[in-house]
Amino acid sequence: MRKSSFALLFSLIVFAFNLAHAQDEGVGLAQIDEMVPSQYDFGLPGWVPVPLEPEGNPTTAAKVELGRYLFFDKRLSLDGTMSCESCHSQALAFTDGRAVSRGVTGEVTPRNSMSLANVGYAPVLTWGNPLLRHLERQALVPLIGKSPVELGLADREAEVVDRLAAEPVYRQLFPAAFPEAKGKISLATIVRALAAFQRTIVSVRSPYDRYRYEGDVDAVSDAVIRGEALFFGEKLECHHCHNGLHFADTVLHERNRTGEVAYHNTGLYNIDSKGAYPANNIGIAEITGRPEDMGRFRAPSLRNVALTAPYMHDGSIATLGDVIDHYAAGGRTIKSGPNAGIGKNNPLKSSFVPGFTLTREERADLIAFLNALTDTSFLIDPRFANPWLQKEKKK
Template identity: 55%
Template sequence: MSRRWLYWLPLAALLGACGESTSPPTGPEPTPGYAWRLPAGFPTPSVPADNPMTDAKVELGRRLFYDKRLSLNGTQSCASCHEQARAFSDGRIHAVGSTGQAHRRNAQALVNVAYATSLTWANPAITTLEAQALTPLLGTEPVELGFADKEEVLLTRLREDSALTARFAQAFPGEATPVSLATLTRALASFERTLISGTSPYDRYLQGGAVDALSASAKRGLELFLSERLECDHCHSGFNFQDATRHEATTEPLLPFHNTGLYNEDGTGAYPATDRGLIELTGRSDDMGRFKAPSLRNVAVTAPYMHDGSVATLSEALDHYAAGGRARKDNQGAPNRYQSGFVMGFTLTAQEKADLIAFLESLTDTAFLTDPRFADPAESP
């Protein structure tokens, strides 16, 4: 038995279950003081010690997430680039900020972001949701929400709302100044940690014993996904289909970044000067073109794909990996010298490609995409 089948042993057991149903396992014990509503088989997320989860913080964070006062010109909220129906992505090639300035990167989905070890495409220094929230609020390259050097404008705006100020005081009872940048980001992070998806057809098949939850095509696609021929699960592994994953029991969270052979500008592996990935921060040549591998949960509704949104469909994404990298396919040459050794190419029949897409579509969690707990409180109080 290979290493990966040992890793996915519960799944292998189901693949050989011959139609027999099993009782769904119970989820983890709730964290004291906060009742997590976790899907079966999901570990408890890791939470910073200085921002323990509470219902009051989560509800405040939800209201702030949808509040357009969080953009300087009042035109955008966090939800403008992170729509629930798209697993909290936006469907654009590049995100667009409140002033109309385009981001150079694709807006990441926030699905299961509570488990992510890295919170941007290529910055290993931003490892908490609290820290990440400062980037759209205060960043200048590009302008997103637009409050750089204007934090007091934002805080004054929020403090003028007596009902909102009362919610801050309830969520942060020990704070001398309840409405602050620190409490704002902590509330947003608390809400974002609740955006957990784990009731897709795949999950009902794997954890709930619902052997008919996946079609025959999707089951074949699952076996292909886990096969050594395709190597998909090296970067999209575990319960979250993501290698950069942590939770309460994780001892040493990994911060992997990968070059998938998307570009080879000069024949020696260079990426476009507009976005070269991790190398921009580290200066290490081996980090050319390296970006985070996102979770594949709800991937069918988060197109377009890749850090720059340059791959439009799941079919095109599979073509990219089958070719051993798009640059290799375009240039009919050797792999990009910096790209991952797991992106070496493979051959798929039309049926196998359809099966893989069927499996990836089975990761769509419609209950998550419509859950009123995550919706705009103005529409779902």
């Protein structure tokens, strides 16, 4: 099987990282593979299970705080103009509101920025790479990846270390977070802290949560309840790909430590009437090399979905209403241009996208249900906010 260029790039990144940091006792990526229930207090409601974490990177308050500072720090980019927040804004449920994201050099990524809400429960990361299963490794892609360039730090690790070492805040945070490494600032400790912070980004306090899991019958309207019935009914088939705790395909936590990850072709494209997708965005087929995987992407969580537009892996659908139209039609029809085709007739399309018909009231009810998945407290939770701005406000 031919190995794709992206898979090869990923393998080289992981190999280079492990090799370069083998001397960092206790902080190498080789120790993050075994996942165990976290002992950290995430402040979760009783009905929410604890996420898993790598045995070699236990979540601690000091590590989370360091990761939060790093997440919002523009020093972690080539020219100091971008941070992780640039593509993952708290106000937008940690997305960026763009169809596709733009890196520090102006190069655009081929895919839409996924929400980081509840990312610690995800068995795989990104839209279409089944190899990326750990936040510690995934962080390497935006930091030092070259195709596309995002934060642009490839071959500049020493420079970044110097930048961070010059900041007084980090002279306290790194030793507190990594006493076993004597507070060493390195790419290894940076990604481990970022991963620890991201695992704490949990959103489970929407009106629907209060209604369904906490018994607050007044938390949602009758329209939401009717929309819930539609969503979980066989007429629409939504729940087959968006189910469970986070309205995603599969989640891992203390009560579910294994699970197969499904990827789906929704008939978004059918360029050649044989199922082809745009060449720069073919789904997991890029990794597996299997023709039948053309156009198959991971189903994202629908929590806070009203805030994460535009939609789909390439941001090519603008509104929730348009998304419903796409699934109602059983696939998207593009009438002209290089991507023209009838998605409904895509031979590789999932059987869970047969199409359906909704009345005007049913459509309104479904949208009401999706809106009820918005966790407004999550959007302003100070635990996930920019600490640099918080410091400025205190002055």
